[in-house]
Amino acid sequence: MKSWHRYAITLVGGIAVGLGGAWGLTRGGLGDGAIRNGPWTTSLGYGTKATDPLTRAMVARSGLLALPAKETLYWMARTDASGARLDGNCRYRLSGKPLDARWWSVTVYDAKGYLVANPANIWSVNGASVPLDDKGEWHVTIAPDRPADGAWLPGIKGQPFDLTLRMYNPGAGVRAGPSAAALPAIVKEGC
Amino acid sequence: MRRWIGPLAFGLIAALAVGYAAIAAIPYGMMKIAMDRLARGGINQMSQGPLATPARQPVVRPSPDLAYSSCPFDLAAGPVEIRVVPVAGRYSSLSIFDAATDVAFVRNDVEAGGKPYRIIVARDGQAVPPGAEVVRVGHDRGIALIRLLLKDPAEIGSLDAIRRQSTCRTVTKSK
Numbered sequence: 001m002k003s004w005h006r007y008a009i010t011l012v013g014g015i016a017v018g019l020g021g022a023w024g025l026t027r028g029g030l031g032d033g034a035i036r037n038g039p040w041t042t043s044l045g046y047g048t049k050a051t052d053p054l055t056r057a058m059v060a061r062s063g064l065l066a067l068p069a070k071e072t073l074y075w076m077a078r079t080d081a082s083g084a085r086l087d088g089n090c091r092y093r094l095s096g097k098p099l100d101a102r103w104w105s106v107t108v109y110d111a112k113g114y115l116v117a118n119p120a121n122i123w124s125v126n127g128a129s130v131p132l133d134d135k136g137e138w139h140v141t142i143a144p145d146r147p148a149d150g151a152w153l154p155g156i157k158g159q160p161f162d163l164t165l166r167m168y169n170p171g172a173g174v175r176a177g178p179s180a181a182a183l184p185a186i187v188k189e190g191c
Numbered sequence: 192m193r194r195w196i197g198p199l200a201f202g203l204i205a206a207l208a209v210g211y212a213a214i215a216a217i218p219y220g221m222m223k224i225a226m227d228r229l230a231r232g233g234i235n236q237m238s239q240g241p242l243a244t245p246a247r248q249p250v251v252r253p254s255p256d257l258a259y260s261s262c263p264f265d266l267a268a269g270p271v272e273i274r275v276v277p278v279a280g281r282y283s284s285l286s287i288f289d290a291a292t293d294v295a296f297v298r299n300d301v302e303a304g305g306k307p308y309r310i311i312v313a314r315d316g317q318a319v320p321p322g323a324e325v326v327r328v329g330h331d332r333g334i335a336l337i338r339l340l341l342k343d344p345a346e347i348g349s350l351d352a353i354r355r356q357s358t359c360r361t362v363t364k365s366k
Contacts, residue, residue, distance in 0.1 A: 006195060010202025017202075018209025025210075026217055053215045060218035060292045064225055064250065065336055071284055071297055102301075103282050103340055105256045113252045117245040123255045128342045164252055168282050168340065169299065 026057040037179050039083070039186055040075040040165060044178070069175055073101070075165040078111075080186045086163065088156035090191040091143040094125075094163075096184035097136060100171035103127055106184065108142070108153055109162045116161075118154040120146070125153050142186075218292040225250070226263040226334060235271055237262045237337075237359040239351070242344055258347055260337040262359030267331050269361050270313035272323075275337060276356040277305055282340040287312060290330035311362065320362065335359060 034043035046059055046066035059066070066074060079085055080092060094106065105126035110116050115123050130138040130151050141147040144157040155161060165184065167174065174181040228249050232238025239260050243253030264271045275285045277300035284299040287310075296310065311323045312335065319325050337357055341347060 003194070003198075006198035007201055010195075010198040011205050014202035014205030015209050018206040018211075019213055021206065022210045022213035022217070026214060053211075056292060057214045057217040060221040064221050064292060065286070065288055065334065067284065067286055067338075068294060068297060071286075071299060105254070107252075107255060109252055114248055115243060115245045115253065115255065121244075123245075126256060126342070166254065166256075169301070 022057075025054065026061050035178050037075070037181060037183050039077040039079045039081060040183050041077075042073055042075045042178060044069045044175075046074065069170070069178075071169065073167040073170045073174065073178065075167070075183065077163040077165070077186060078160075080188045082188065084188065086155075086161050086186070087191065088144060088159045088161050090155070091141060091147075091189045092155075093187045093189050094140040094142055094153065094184050095137055095187075097182060098127060098132070098138070099167055099183070100174045100181065101127075101167035102169035104165065104167045106140070106153065107164045107166070108156065109164060110156055111160050111162060113162065116156045116159070118156075120152070120154055122152070122154055125151055141189075219290055222288070222290050222292050222332075222334070226332065229261045229334060230263045232261075234263055234265050235268075235359060235361045237273075237335075237357055239354055242341075242347055255344065256341055258339040258341060258350070258354060260339070260354060260357055262335040263332070264312060264335060264359065265332050266312065266314050266317065266328070269363055270311050270317050270319055270325075271335075272320075272358075272360055272362050273310045273312065273335050274307065274356075274358045275303070275310070276307045276353060277303055278339060278350055278353050279305060281342075281350070282338075284338050285310070285335065286338075287326055287328070287333060287335045289328045289333040295328045295333070296326040307356075 046063045105124045107124040125140050130140060132138055140151040140153050142153045142155050144155045146152050237260050241247055242258060243255050277283050282300060284297060286294060287296040289295050311319045311325045313319050313325055313327055315327055339354055
């Protein structure tokens with residue numbers, strides 16, 4: 001083998017490792033485990049002027065055009081309160097007190113982050129659409145079929161699903177201590 | 192084996208250089224894809240996107256509660272003027288992102304006092320209309336995005352006329 005053959009081989013290998021490494025390092029994004037609060041995770045890094053190329057690339061891949069935390073906090077959940085993967089065949093109770101934000105909504109996505117068709121054409125609930133009970137709490141049933149009463153968010157039958165909670169203009173307390181903020185509980189009721 | 196030491200060191204340097212260059216290029220690539228998708232309504236023009244549904248999802252995790260209006264801009268021919276008309280009692284915001292995905296400007300309806308406002312987006316050194324509020328950006332290209340929050344998707348019909356009052360255009364003369 002000639003010397004330039006060895007250089008050519010390691011050059012091709014180096015390019016492949018460099019590209020693969022760059023893609024792997026920027027995968028997952030800032031929403032994955034940066035700040036945890038029960039089953040919810042978020043980051044305060046979206047919508048800011050990134051200070052280093054790696055952060056900028058991670059944000060570009062996971063939250064392109066996302067707003068900064070002062071405008072919107074984006075929380076993601078993939079599991080229920082017990083840590084089990086959210087399952088579209090199961091029934092969950094999503095509940096809590098009114099959240100400390102000007103407006104909030106919870107949206108159901110598939111595991112890749114896309115909306116999935118359902119007969120009711122409902123993909124989200126928001127603070128204006130859920131009534132409060134005597135204790136000042138709201139409740140939503142996430143299930144593949146409409147419950148007998150109460151607010152309903154259709155699950156994705158036969159698939160795991162993700163939830164995204166958006167808090168628009170979150171309160172100063174939430175921004176100062178997001179990991180201790182009061183967020184909705186996600187409790188499995190049955191499958 | 193010793194004959195591989197030089198080539199392996201060379202390969203390692205190539206991997207680091209390519210990795211760094213790729214990480215630096217990712218934001219520009221993602222932004223270009225987003226601009227190309229949004230530019231179907233025209234560059235330096237405000238386009239009112241339809242609400243996200245399973246059949247219409249231009250980005251990952253689209254919000255079904257938000258009506259998006261977007262203006263992919265290019266400052267090569269001069270600064271761009273953006274006029275925003277908030278909708279009373281609804282959260283709305285204007286955000287401006289540059290070609291590197293960095294946020295250059297954000298203002299919501301409350302910060303705007305619920306009143307219409309005008310922003311000039313310009314490169315450093317570009318002449319701008321006197322007295323205008325100016326946002327300077329480091330790249331020619333970028334995206335201005337207006338989000339309007341709906342209580343119910345059915346509201347879009349009644350709010351569409353107001354949202355179409357927000358505009359985007361190239362400023363050709365600095366009046």
